[in-house]
Amino acid sequence: MLKPNMHYADLQDSYLFYHIAKKTEAYTKQHVLVQKLYRLGIGDVSLPLCSAVIAALHSAVEDQAKKETFQGYLPECGAPFLREAIAAHYQQRGIAVATDEVFVSSGASDELGDILDLFDKSSKALVIEPAYPAYVDANVIAGREIIHLPASKEDGFTPEPDESLAADIIYICSPNNPTGAVFTKEKLQKWVDYANRRGAVILFDAAYEAFIEDASLPHSIFEIEGARTCAIEICSLSKTAGFTGTRLGYTVIPKELERCGMSLQAMWVRNRTTKTNGVSYIIQRGAAAVFTEEGQRQIQENISVYKQNARVLTAALDKLGIWYCGGKNAPYIWLRCPKGMDSWTFFDYLLEHIQVVGTPGVGFGENGDGYFRFTTFGDPEDTKIAAERLIALLEEKQ
Amino acid sequence: MLKPNMHYADLQDSYLFYHIAKKTEAYTKQHVLVQKLYRLGIGDVSLPLCSAVIAALHSAVEDQAKKETFQGYLPECGAPFLREAIAAHYQQRGIAVATDEVFVSSGASDELGDILDLFDKSSKALVIEPAYPAYVDANVIAGREIIHLPASKEDGFTPEPDESLAADIIYICSPNNPTGAVFTKEKLQKWVDYANRRGAVILFDAAYEAFIEDASLPHSIFEIEGARTCAIEICSLSKTAGFTGTRLGYTVIPKELERCGMSLQAMWVRNRTTKTNGVSYIIQRGAAAVFTEEGQRQIQENISVYKQNARVLTAALDKLGIWYCGGKNAPYIWLRCPKGMDSWTFFDYLLEHIQVVGTPGVGFGENGDGYFRFTTFGDPEDTKIAAERLIALLEEKQ
Numbered sequence: 001m002l003k004p005n006m007h008y009a010d011l012q013d014s015y016l017f018y019h020i021a022k023k024t025e026a027y028t029k030q031h032v033l034v035q036k037l038y039r040l041g042i043g044d045v046s047l048p049l050c051s052a053v054i055a056a057l058h059s060a061v062e063d064q065a066k067k068e069t070f071q072g073y074l075p076e077c078g079a080p081f082l083r084e085a086i087a088a089h090y091q092q093r094g095i096a097v098a099t100d101e102v103f104v105s106s107g108a109s110d111e112l113g114d115i116l117d118l119f120d121k122s123s124k125a126l127v128i129e130p131a132y133p134a135y136v137d138a139n140v141i142a143g144r145e146i147i148h149l150p151a152s153k154e155d156g157f158t159p160e161p162d163e164s165l166a167a168d169i170i171y172i173c174s175p176n177n178p179t180g181a182v183f184t185k186e187k188l189q190k191w192v193d194y195a196n197r198r199g200a201v202i203l204f205d206a207a208y209e210a211f212i213e214d215a216s217l218p219h220s221i222f223e224i225e226g227a228r229t230c231a232i233e234i235c236s237l238s239k240t241a242g243f244t245g246t247r248l249g250y251t252v253i254p255k256e257l258e259r260c261g262m263s264l265q266a267m268w269v270r271n272r273t274t275k276t277n278g279v280s281y282i283i284q285r286g287a288a289a290v291f292t293e294e295g296q297r298q299i300q301e302n303i304s305v306y307k308q309n310a311r312v313l314t315a316a317l318d319k320l321g322i323w324y325c326g327g328k329n330a331p332y333i334w335l336r337c338p339k340g341m342d343s344w345t346f347f348d349y350l351l352e353h354i355q356v357v358g359t360p361g362v363g364f365g366e367n368g369d370g371y372f373r374f375t376t377f378g379d380p381e382d383t384k385i386a387a388e389r390l391i392a393l394l395e396e397k398q
Numbered sequence: 399m400l401k402p403n404m405h406y407a408d409l410q411d412s413y414l415f416y417h418i419a420k421k422t423e424a425y426t427k428q429h430v431l432v433q434k435l436y437r438l439g440i441g442d443v444s445l446p447l448c449s450a451v452i453a454a455l456h457s458a459v460e461d462q463a464k465k466e467t468f469q470g471y472l473p474e475c476g477a478p479f480l481r482e483a484i485a486a487h488y489q490q491r492g493i494a495v496a497t498d499e500v501f502v503s504s505g506a507s508d509e510l511g512d513i514l515d516l517f518d519k520s521s522k523a524l525v526i527e528p529a530y531p532a533y534v535d536a537n538v539i540a541g542r543e544i545i546h547l548p549a550s551k552e553d554g555f556t557p558e559p560d561e562s563l564a565a566d567i568i569y570i571c572s573p574n575n576p577t578g579a580v581f582t583k584e585k586l587q588k589w590v591d592y593a594n595r596r597g598a599v600i601l602f603d604a605a606y607e608a609f610i611e612d613a614s615l616p617h618s619i620f621e622i623e624g625a626r627t628c629a630i631e632i633c634s635l636s637k638t639a640g641f642t643g644t645r646l647g648y649t650v651i652p653k654e655l656e657r658c659g660m661s662l663q664a665m666w667v668r669n670r671t672t673k674t675n676g677v678s679y680i681i682q683r684g685a686a687a688v689f690t691e692e693g694q695r696q697i698q699e700n701i702s703v704y705k706q707n708a709r710v711l712t713a714a715l716d717k718l719g720i721w722y723c724g725g726k727n728a729p730y731i732w733l734r735c736p737k738g739m740d741s742w743t744f745f746d747y748l749l750e751h752i753q754v755v756g757t758p759g760v761g762f763g764e765n766g767d768g769y770f771r772f773t774t775f776g777d778p779e780d781t782k783i784a785a786e787r788l789i790a791l792l793e794e795k796q
Contacts (some may be wrong), residue, residue, distance in 0.1 A: 001566075001658070005665070067444070067446050113674065269405075280644050
């Protein structure tokens, strides 16, 4: 009898966003007169792809229509034109990354699941919580021990390593989902030094780096000395360029990263050549347009719209005297639920009274309870109305 | 110290097609006057996407350009429009498959790697050889024991189960890569019965089903009684619709498929919602066009070009009196190397004398030595010239 992977039975309950969807569905069914919900919940973008990307996608579709330009199988690790464009993008920021250290992926969420295949089951995963739920779930599925490191208001939700923690795999997401907190170079240096001392590997989730405004904050773990011997960086165009439904990400694995005499970069080449035939040619062409001058200018225009949303929401929270972090160098705002409400109570309260949908902080870890996440990716007009409703609801009751 | 997945060190040598590429590269460097190679090696298609797919892709790109039609995150298991189209495609052939039993993937090669996550490491994988090398490699990476079942000329390269084999996971590829052999309903029934008796799970690779001509041969494992309690079917548009570089596949997991009280279909939903954000909206729209009446007609036109290639190549082999199988209900032709040559000797011989690149049978398993694979996906003119050169070379020497 085949034994299934019984670790699936260890997964807790179902997925956070599934619950949010069910609750909002139930609400709209019960309230047929409610015409609209103001969605600041799931981190999905609302602006279309920029015109440089659209033009590149159309052109790539045309390539697939003609025999002379038709593209069949591509190299598994990514098309050379895109790997080169991404490496150049790092080099322009003064970070030395070689073309064959860049791997094209279908997105950060896909890669965060797949990359665990590089590690033995015995390795322990450290997750700084609150965190993206899939960090924990993917390791539960693999049967790994998980070390939960709670972040807090006191450490600005960017804790430092604790030498007593026996971590092998370390997840760091900066700018952070869900808290919007950003690790400074000094704090990342402490994590890099800790990882190098222990022989641990940092999985650095840089999906939100494009939202950093403060020039002193690091966009990449490879800005930190010593990171090339201890870190893998996982990036995404989902939020940078609106690729949530178009799907493309990239990963950097330095050649210096070895454990037990094995090169993780070489192992990943072998993984990719065995387990995938790579990402769609059409999508890779669209992604390459993001790294052109025109593409970079256009995506900054979109990002500035989301940043204006952030200013609208943080102004409302400032007015209400609600504690929050994020929103400046990150697309997420993490706030303390008012009046001592727990996360789901506040979720229901906002849905019921002002039809605003956010994300309960407890969905990102137990110590997230009492907190709440807003995203700034919504429609600007909706975000403005949500902010006004928030003020009206909470001023009135205070 | 993080322990890497040491099973990577157990992988044999490097990948078959990598070696072929290196050898042909070395040959062209040494023979600068050779203007052209005739590639019947790697199974890549040569015809562009059909016009129904191109139109759907352009239209989906336009959707991503406008705020009103922009698509962000899609359901992880696949867009409803595509899952429904695929389920309907099964139903039209008289096979009951529910929409939520269909999972959209980035392609069969990706899915064959990912799906192993459903099984415990202790489960033993049975591979009928010669076989697609990734079946073995993906299980080596997972640390699984592999049972090699050699197929042979005597059993028509479609062996029957042997009750002494203690298999938990059973790979069946039909029409087969590399041999082109097709399992009859009777033979598949024996495998299904064996799997149900043992509680094993069949991974049925149906990537080449669209090439079946003989109406009595099964396109799907679910044409076989009892398959819904023991089989997962993995499909691809790569060869059916020329998606090798466009990337899309699909997988069917019946709800009746349970092991140790766990539903593999429910486990896969949980896997997908944890480890992916699904396949690109644009590509899913393109794929849906394949399942329209127009799309089905157009892909048949392309397939008929490849079938004509098969007739050209098999006519040459018939003329030369070389034993082969496949080519009729499959896009692969599997031949016995003439004059007792081993696979790589014949590879070098064809490359050196007539600039034809094929695939050495030994690359698909030890018992493939002495055999050779031609694909029928090449350019028709090239295929014709290759066949003529083959005749000229081997007639002359015989």
